[in-house]
Amino acid sequence: MKRVFLIVLDSVGIGEMPDAADYGDAGSNTIRAAASSPYFSMPNMRKLGFFNIDGVEIGEKEKNPSGSFARMTEVSKGKDTTIGHWEIAGIISNSPLPTYPNGFPQEILDEFTKRTGRGVLCNKPYSGTDVIRDYGEEHMKTGKLIVYTSADSVFQVAAHEDVVPVETLYEYCKIAREILTGENGVGRVIARPFVGTPGNFTRTVRRHDFSLQPPKVTMLDQLCGHGYDVRSVGKIIDIFAEKGIKEYVRTTGNEDGINKTIEYMKQDFEGLCFTNLVDYDMLYGHRNDVEGYAKALTYFDERLPELLAAMRDEDILMITADHGCDPSTPSTDHSREYTPLVMYGKPIRAGVNYGTRGCFSDIAATILAYFDIKPECAGEAIPIL
Numbered sequence: 001m002k003r004v005f006l007i008v009l010d011s012v013g014i015g016e017m018p019d020a021a022d023y024g025d026a027g028s029n030t031i032r033a034a035a036s037s038p039y040f041s042m043p044n045m046r047k048l049g050f051f052n053i054d055g056v057e058i059g060e061k062e063k064n065p066s067g068s069f070a071r072m073t074e075v076s077k078g079k080d081t082t083i084g085h086w087e088i089a090g091i092i093s094n095s096p097l098p099t100y101p102n103g104f105p106q107e108i109l110d111e112f113t114k115r116t117g118r119g120v121l122c123n124k125p126y127s128g129t130d131v132i133r134d135y136g137e138e139h140m141k142t143g144k145l146i147v148y149t150s151a152d153s154v155f156q157v158a159a160h161e162d163v164v165p166v167e168t169l170y171e172y173c174k175i176a177r178e179i180l181t182g183e184n185g186v187g188r189v190i191a192r193p194f195v196g197t198p199g200n201f202t203r204t205v206r207r208h209d210f211s212l213q214p215p216k217v218t219m220l221d222q223l224c225g226h227g228y229d230v231r232s233v234g235k236i237i238d239i240f241a242e243k244g245i246k247e248y249v250r251t252t253g254n255e256d257g258i259n260k261t262i263e264y265m266k267q268d269f270e271g272l273c274f275t276n277l278v279d280y281d282m283l284y285g286h287r288n289d290v291e292g293y294a295k296a297l298t299y300f301d302e303r304l305p306e307l308l309a310a311m312r313d314e315d316i317l318m319i320t321a322d323h324g325c326d327p328s329t330p331s332t333d334h335s336r337e338y339t340p341l342v343m344y345g346k347p348i349r350a351g352v353n354y355g356t357r358g359c360f361s362d363i364a365a366t367i368l369a370y371f372d373i374k375p376e377c378a379g380e381a382i383p384i385l
Contacts, residue, residue, distance in 0.1 A: 005261065070357050100186075
């Protein structure tokens with residue numbers, strides 16, 4: 001019974017790509033930033049070969065790695081969650097998704113207001129925690145929705161749960177998703193509910209993403225089409241707009257995501273379990289919290305033996321990332337970086353450095369090859385068997 005467990009450590013980049021300067025990210029290196037903290041410790045990932053990956057400048061290299069590994073190159077035009085995950089799944093995006101450094105066009109906001117019956121506040125790129133601090137009180141007084149964006153292709157709507165019930169906020173975001181198509185087709189519309197009082201607002205775990213449908217066939221579609229299970233943990237279901245996924249669970253954070261991945265590992269199925277662990281990006285990268293980022297990586301490493309112990313004879317574990325988000329730079333946005341790929345399992349050859357791969361989609365091609373499926377998507381299979 002063949003199974004692949006693909007875990008995305010969201011934003012754990014391993015050093016700037018050659019075109020990083022084009023994205024404003026020269027010098028970015030997320031893993032190096034996290035490793036500068038005394039709270040950083042990843043001995044179990046080291047044993048698998050993480051520090052042996054080309055270009056990784058931290059940690060002690062393992063003489064006899066129990067896993068195999070590679071450095072992954074993003075070729076899509078972008079550095080956001082949607083583009084990164086789509087490329088992992090076999091879609092190369094030759095054009096970037098639209099971004100709005102000056103806010104959204106008035107005609108979009110007018111249509112949104114018309115259909116929701118609520119006005120709009122902000123309409124600027126903003127930090128998610130800062131925007132509720134600065135606009136939360138006015139939102140509570142007026143009922144207007146806080147609409148903001150970032151350097152990524154996102155239309156974010158924040159609302160206090162006492163002013164706009166969460167399910168209603170989701171409906172408003174579905175309306176925005178219907179409006180934002182064509183040249184204004186942002187990667188994600190994100191519901192950002194919050195609670196609290198002025199001066200003490202906090203975001204809740206009831207965030208929900210409404211993504212574009214992937215424009216082409218992905219490895220998820222192909223696996224489903226050949227009768228295999230595709231299960232997702234965390235926001236994968238949202239990133240792929242439910243396309244090519246048979247079963248899913250959402251999560252409240254990394255701990256919950258790891259727990260639910262292990263629960264799936266204990267179940268009988270044949271196919272793929274695709275997990276996103278979002279805390280690195282959401283809680284620490286975007287907030288420039290080096291220590292928090294380091295602690296989160298250390299926590300994953302401490303839980304890694306549980307994942308390895310739950311593996312069966314035909315299981316393969318793949319650990320990768322979708323972009324960078326260097327918490328030590330002045331920017332709070334994603335960074336254009338190489339990502340790691342660490343692989344482990346009885347079916348694969350151990351201790352092999354597969355160098356720097358041509359695109360993230362090599363992961364998709366490798367997974368499909370393991371299930372003897374000819375890829376209809378991008379990527380070249382890594383000869384891991």
